[in-house]
Amino acid sequence: xxxxxxxxxxxxxxxxxxxxxxxxxxxxxxxxxxxxxxxxxxxxxxxxxxxxxxxxxxxxxxxxxxxxxxxxxxxxxxxxxxxxxxxxxxxxxxxxxxxxxxxxxxxxxxxxxxxxxxxxxxxxxxxxxxxxxxxxxxxxxxxxxxxxxxxxxxxxxxxxxxxxxxxxxxxxxxxxxxxxxxxxxxxxxxxxxxxxxxxxxxxxxxxxxxxxxxxxxxxxxxxxxxxxxxxxxxxxxxxxxxxxxxxxxxxxxxxxxxxxxxxxxxxxxxxxxxxxxxxxxxxxxxxxxxxxxxxxxxxxxxxxxxxxxxxxxxxxxxxxxxxxxxxxxxxxxxxxxxxxxxxxxxxxxxxxxxxxxxxxxxxxxxxxxxxxxxxxxxxxxxxxxxxxxxxxxxxxxxxxxxxxxxxxxxxxxxxxxxxxxxxxxxxxxxxxxxxxxxxxxxxxxxxxxxxxxxxxxxxxxxxxxxxxxxxxxxxxxxxxxxxxxxxxxxxxxxxxxxxxxxxxxxxxxxxxxxxxxxxxxxxxxxxxxxxxxxxxxxxxxxxxxxxxxxxxxxxxxxxxxxxxxxxxxxxxxxxxxxxxxxxxxxxxxxxxxxxxxxxxx
Amino acid sequence: xxxxxxxxxxxxxxxxxxxxxxxxxxxxxxxxxxxxxxxxxxxxxxxxxxxxxxxxxxxxxxxxxxxxxxxxxxxxxxxxxxxxxxxxxxxxxxxxxxxxxxxxxxxxxxxxxxxxxxxxxxxxxxxxxxxxxxxxxxxxxxxxxxxxxxxxxxxxxxxxxxxxxxxxxxxxxxxxxxxxxxxxxxxxxxxxxxxxxxxxxxxxxxxxxxxxxxxxxxxxxxxxxxxxxxxxxxxxxxxxxxxxxxxxxxxxxxxxxxxxxxxxxxxxxxxxxxxxxxxxxxx
Numbered sequence: 043x044x045x046x047x048x049x050x051x052x053x054x055x056x057x058x059x060x061x062x063x064x065x066x067x068x069x070x071x072x073x074x075x076x077x078x079x080x081x082x083x084x085x086x087x088x089x090x091x092x093x094x095x096x097x098x099x100x101x102x103x104x105x106x107x108x109x110x111x112x113x114x115x116x117x118x119x120x121x122x123x124x125x126x127x128x129x130x131x132x133x134x135x136x137x138x139x140x141x142x143x144x145x146x147x148x149x150x151x152x153x154x155x156x157x158x159x160x161x162x163x164x165x166x167x168x169x170x171x172x173x174x175x176x177x178x179x180x181x182x183x184x185x186x187x188x189x190x191x192x193x194x195x196x197x198x199x200x201x202x203x204x205x206x207x208x209x210x211x212x213x214x215x216x217x218x219x220x221x222x223x224x225x226x227x228x229x230x231x232x233x234x235x236x237x238x239x240x241x242x243x244x245x246x247x248x249x250x251x252x253x254x255x256x257x258x259x260x261x262x263x264x265x266x267x268x269x270x271x272x273x274x275x276x277x278x279x280x281x282x283x284x285x286x287x288x289x290x291x292x293x294x295x296x297x298x299x300x301x302x303x304x305x306x307x308x309x310x311x312x313x314x315x316x317x318x319x320x321x322x323x324x325x326x327x328x329x330x331x332x333x334x335x336x337x338x339x340x341x342x343x344x345x346x347x348x349x350x351x352x353x354x355x356x357x358x359x360x361x362x363x364x365x366x367x368x369x370x371x372x373x374x375x376x377x378x379x380x381x382x383x384x385x386x387x388x389x390x391x392x393x394x395x396x397x398x399x400x401x402x403x404x405x406x407x408x409x410x411x412x413x414x415x416x417x418x419x420x421x422x423x424x425x426x427x428x429x430x431x432x433x434x435x436x437x438x439x440x441x442x443x444x445x446x447x448x449x450x451x452x453x454x455x456x457x458x459x460x461x462x463x464x465x466x467x468x469x470x471x472x473x474x475x476x477x478x479x480x481x482x483x484x485x486x487x488x489x490x491x492x493x494x495x496x497x498x499x500x501x502x503x504x505x506x507x508x509x510x511x512x513x514x515x516x517x518x519x520x521x522x523x524x525x526x527x528x529x530x531x532x533x534x535x536x537x538x539x540x541x542x543x544x545x546x547x548x549x550x551x552x553x554x555x556x557x558x559x560x561x562x563x564x565x566x567x568x569x570x571x572x573x574x575x576x577x578x579x580x581x582x583x584x585x586x587x588x589x590x591x592x593x594x595x596x597x598x599x600x601x602x603x604x605x606x607x608x609x610x611x612x613x614x615x616x617x618x619x620x621x622x623x624x625x626x627x628x629x630x631x632x633x634x635x636x637x638x639x640x641x642x643x
Numbered sequence: 644x645x646x647x648x649x650x651x652x653x654x655x656x657x658x659x660x661x662x663x664x665x666x667x668x669x670x671x672x673x674x675x676x677x678x679x680x681x682x683x684x685x686x687x688x689x690x691x692x693x694x695x696x697x698x699x700x701x702x703x704x705x706x707x708x709x710x711x712x713x714x715x716x717x718x719x720x721x722x723x724x725x726x727x728x729x730x731x732x733x734x735x736x737x738x739x740x741x742x743x744x745x746x747x748x749x750x751x752x753x754x755x756x757x758x759x760x761x762x763x764x765x766x767x768x769x770x771x772x773x774x775x776x777x778x779x780x781x782x783x784x785x786x787x788x789x790x791x792x793x794x795x796x797x798x799x800x801x802x803x804x805x806x807x808x809x810x811x812x813x814x815x816x817x818x819x820x821x822x823x824x825x826x827x828x829x830x831x832x833x834x835x836x837x838x839x840x841x842x843x844x845x846x847x848x849x850x851x852x853x854x855x856x857x858x859x860x861x862x863x864x865x866x867x868x869x870x871x872x873x874x875x876x877x878x879x880x881x882x883x884x885x886x887x888x889x890x891x892x893x894x895x896x897x898x899x900x901x902x903x904x905x906x907x908x909x910x911x912x913x914x915x916x917x918x919x920x921x922x923x924x925x926x
Binding site: 086259301304305345346348349350353354357358359362365366369370373554557558561562565576579580581584585586588589594595596597598599600601602603604606607610611614618 | 645646648649650652653654656657658660661663664665667668669670671672673674675704707708712714770771779780781785786787905
């Protein structure tokens with residue numbers, strides 16, 4: 043078979059896979075729409091009401107903690123294996139367009155790590171399925187009735203994901219150059235589409251439990267599966283998880299690069315892993331920067347769906363958790379910035395920007411301190427008496443939303459500034475309008491920051507309900523600064539004179555910043571999962587099916603923190619094992635010399 | 644050695660987070676305890692008011708929004724005597740209390756705002772984008788709050804008393820409050836398959852003039868589909884006191900149909916009622 047015929051056959055296969063994938067994506071509508079229960083006809087049974095006897099306890103183990111651990115571990119792994127192919131495809135595309143083989147090699151190395159994690163994802167997923175069906179049979183029975191044919195679609199998608207993933211990985215070297223590269227990237231596109239759909243389907247179940255739709259107030263199924271899927275919180279959750287996955291996946295592979303950087307012996311490999319670590323950090327930041335805004339949207343939709351649920355999160359028992367969240371996000375931003383500042387040492391021109399680092403550090407640390415300042419303080423009665431209340435007169439105002447909105451937006455803006463400084467540190471603009479461009483960038487930062495602060499001050503002067511509204515212009519401002527400065531720099535430094543970047547010229551200490559990111563991200567994801575689940579309070583399905591198990595309470599922050607730490611430690615151990623596995627795959631034993639050769643020697 | 648350093652470093656960070664989580668205030672949130680309602684006859688009006696306050700601040704979760712943060716009117720800090728009277732005078736108000744006077748009007752207004760919060764939304768407190776036509780407040784008789792009729796009455800009593808009005812809600816009389824109980828329908832009866840069977844099964848015909856029964860305890864329902872929307876008919880069945888027809892007393896219709904009716908039966912009745920023809924006018 044000549045190359046053209048082979049190519050045609052391959053294209054046909056890709057088309058066939060695409061058609062099957064398309065059918066799978068259309069299937070939900072076909073199955074779900076046809077499955078609508080006709081109102082008024084038939085007997086609509088309400089949701090079951092499980093009694094204490096309906097919950098099985100195995101060997102005195104806490105059922106909830108077991109399911110919590112398995113679900114969180116599955117989510118960690120799934121987030122990683124879904125995110126990696128996404129940015130791998132972007133890197134592969136960059137490599138194909140720029141014809142720089144380094145990108146391709148790095149993308150392949152990222153995939154290798156992801157492949158090792160995939161089997162564990164399926165394994166833990168299987169364990170989770172067994173645990174929930176065994177320990178919460180009434181709830182799972184009800185969810186199965188609500189989502190009917192979707193369960194089958196989920197299974198088909200999972201199979202599709204596995205097939206696409208293996209084809210994508212194992213065809214990498216066979217489809218590396220020319221037109222074949224584009225065919226390979228098409229497989230990557232299908233893989234990502236299937237993976238995202240898989241995540242959206244899983245999200246439908248989780249969000250349905252928070253904001254049920256397609257059922258009446260008694261839980262009787264009155265709508266289609268599509269109506270249950272498209273519940274009020276589904277899309278905000280989809281977006282939030284999609285962005286978080288990218289940031290998380292970037293942070294994990296960044297840790298891998300840092301670990302390799304610290305382990306390898308040659309300068310060449312150190313340079314490779316330094317570059318890999320830098321790219322991972324950029325991916326993590328790109329995923330992370332819009333994440334708080336996706337969080338705002340999710341929270342706004344929660345408030346719109348149920349004001350009670352929103353208040354439970356932000357002003358009720360869970361309010362303190364957002365202080366821990368601030369600590370975690372503060373750690374992530376400090377770690378990411380510190381790494382970028384260290385990166386200025388990679389080029390000789392980087393020293394030009396070094397004097398500005400201290401100002402950025404002041405803003406980031408200042409913002410961090412504002413963010414962790416609580417509104418109400420934990421005080422003894424004597425302290426309350428001495429202070430004249432639970433709110434400190436000067437620091438108290440820093441505990442409410444307007445101050446925190448200013449802080450988080452400025453932290454994001456200045457994190458982008460750190461990235462922009464590193465980008466510029468190896469380039470000299472040659473366009474005639476470079477001075478004007480720089481002036482415009484400075485103006486954007488200045489006006490933007492003033493607007494963020496101004497909108498925050500306005501937030502103090504309005505009733506609580508409008509405070510959240512005041513955050514919208516702040517968000518828009520932050521995004522505008524990032525987008526416009528990015529566009530200006532792109533055009534200003536097109537064709538710029540590039541100065542040498544000394545990859546590998548990084549301190550050992552800087553690499554530890556890349557370990558801070560995944561540790562904080564993992565803990566943060568588990569914390570957010572705990573908050574999201576707790577919003578349902580004592581309901582399996584909010585307002586529809588009560589949780590009557592012995593563990594229908596929201597645990598204390600301390601108890602939750604302990605469980606989260608144990609899950610994170612287990613995940614870290616697993617990830618280290620995965621790193622070791624992918625390293626093992628690249629290790630070759632040197633062929634022992636035969637006796638004859640030994641004699642020759 | 645590198646692996647060990649990385650492990651120690653990462654674990655140290657984790658321990659800092661764990662420590663921080665453990666030094667914050669530790670509160671466990673338990674599901675609301677199922678409290679037994681006061682025994683009928685044990686409660687005087689003062690007791691009912693105190694019970695209402697307890698519900699307002701506890702099971703009813705009213706203070707979650709009705710506080711000084713501006714999400715809902717801060718009822719505990721307001722002069723309810725003036726506020727409620729002003730609300731009833733509002734030109735936008737067209738609810739159940741219209742046409743009633745004195746404390747009875749206040750009772751109807753408070754009750755309606757709990758059962759049907761969107762019937763009248765105080766300016767500035769509506770859902771975003773609804774121009775104050777949709778309230779963010781949940782229906783307190785439905786989940787997750789699920790106050791019973793007696794509990795709702797107790798909250799009304801507390802607010803009436805707080806505003807300096809005469810308390811007009813009846814004391815709980817055990818079982819079905821002051822309203823009649825719905826007929827005892829058991830699961831063994833099976834679901835009604837036609838609207839006529841459903842109307843017979845739930846004894847609607849005893850009070851309303853339906854299927855030629857001639858009942859006159861409840862309002863005439865012929866032509867109801869032109870006067871009320873499907874949703875309003877449904878609400879009137881499930882929450883009879885949400886809107887009382889002119890000339891009829893509240894607490895007459897059984898309040899527990901929402902527990903007795905199956906969804907399919909409710910649908911049959913609502914469909915039937917919404918298509919009932921107008922009464923023939925005598926020549």
